[in-house]
Amino acid sequence: MPLRNVTLLGATGSVGRSVRDVVAENPDRLSIATVVGGRDAQALAQVAIEVGASFAALAEEDAGPLLREALAGTGIASGAGRDAVLEAVARPADIVVSAISGSAGLEATFAALAPGRVIALANKESLVCAGEAVMARVAEVGAQLLPLDSEHNALFQVLGAEPLAAVRSMTLTASGGPFRSWSAERIAAAGPEQALKHPNYAMGAKISVDSASMMNKGLELIEARFLFGLEAGQLDVLVHPQQLVHGLVTFRDGSVSAGMAVPDMRVAAAHCLGVDGRLDAPAARFLDLAAAGTLTFEKPDLVRFPALGLAMAALREGGAMPAILNAANEVAVAAFLAGRLRFPGIAALVEAVCAATPGGCDAPRDVGTALAIDQDSRRRAASLLSQASFTVT
Incomplete structure (x- = not known):
């Protein structure tokens, strides 16, 4: 199989770390040539050296001199600011991983869409903010958009070759975050330290807070609407603390298929990066249902977590x-x-x-x-x- 060239947007974040791990496990099939970060010059330089990149770019223009200094003598070219990020995206790549957090990733994701390219999308805000425009561009240029969020990736894999007309509904699961069993009064008094303690994943600060408020799941519902072309009434959320079932597809005939995996972003990353066929994973990344024991599900509480209700309302509007x-x-x-x-x-x-x-x-x-x-x-x-x-x- 040919060596696939990867551009990694959001290289220093939690998704970026997962992607780097998968690439390191498959050096005969994947190589990272271009890395993009936000403002941490030292962290990006370390990543660029570690993966053997040829170009590194920071979104924060003022950090450019620090990046150049950190990469001095390595032979790795660098840049900073909007133009440098767009230059990074324009460089040759078979797969572009879009993992820049927030709406800051929208322009780069849109620019990455090119004929024949695979876009592994972990930046849900691209579809939340401009879903119609992004999906229209995907169709226009013939790019392939693969969801890297664990929930959407599970739904994508479960759906497979089934036509959209066969789907009655899709359900995304949520861990419930660190406040799932907390009273409204206790949630009201919570500070950043408590909100950042996600029960299953080690993530960045913003997405961790979104998980605590359950806004993240609301944004994922909006993302799913564009990814799969469903109506608002066909999308739902279930709280599933064990996070082993990531998504459920209910078909018109009443059958339900579940996408399951251990709660590890490297599972979804491996699927997206394995465009020529599935990649091998270490034993620790395989699901043991007997060891997992009981799986539980519950409806989300929109009174204690009003952010999810606001996102659902935005989806409907x-x-x-x-x-x-x-x-x-x-x-x-x-x-x-x-x-x-x-x-x-x-x-x-x-x-x-x-x-x-x-x-x-x-x-x-x-x-x-x-x-x-x-x-x-x-x-x-x-x-x-x-x-x-x-x-x-």
Whole structure:
């Protein structure tokens, strides 16, 4: 089999680490030539050297000199800023892993779409903010979009060659996060330290907080709507603390198929990277159902976790509302992590921004429009955040 060339966007994050592990396990089939990070020059330089990359780029332009210094003498070219990221995306690659966190990954993901390329998508915000535009571009250029989120990857594998008409509904599972069994009062008093303690995965700060509020699962519902072309009423969530079942597909004839695996992002990464055939995994990555024992499922509590309900409402409304919801949430989570907002304030701020936005806005048809909606919504959120009702005292 030919050696597949990989471009890794979000190389220093948790998904990036999983992808690097899978590539290291399959050196005869995969190679990482280009890496992109956010602002940590030392971390990206270390990754670039470790994987033998030929080019490294940082999104933060001011960190460019630090990256050049860290890579001095290695022969690895580097750049920083928007143009450098787009240069990285334009370099030859068979597979582009899009794992830049948040709406910051939208432009790079869209630019990565090219004929014959495989895009392994872990940046759900690309579809949340501009799902119609992204999927239209995928079809136009003939790229292949593979979901790298564990839930969507499970659904994708379960669906297989079945036609969409055979599907009655799809269900994404959620761990319930660190606050699954907490009372509303205890959740209200939680700080960043508690919110960052995900029960099953080691993830970045933003996605960990989204898991704690269950906003992450709401964003994943919106992502699934575009990935699979379903209606809002065909998508649902079940809380499954063991996180061994990642997704369920219910077919028209009443049969239900489950996508199962250990809670390890390297499983989904291996599927996406194994474009020429499945890759071998270490024994520790295989599911032992007898050892797992009981599997439990429960409906999500939208009273204790209102963020999920807000995302479901945005999914039903459609148009620009998912992009507005996502932007407001990114501002709210950043404020919570900075100590400027209490945990219940995350959902409250998102709700206020969505309520203050005129309804009926069309879904963005291109990246520029999506980014404009994102920036306008961030300004609204920042303005509301400064009001006394959202101030932490």
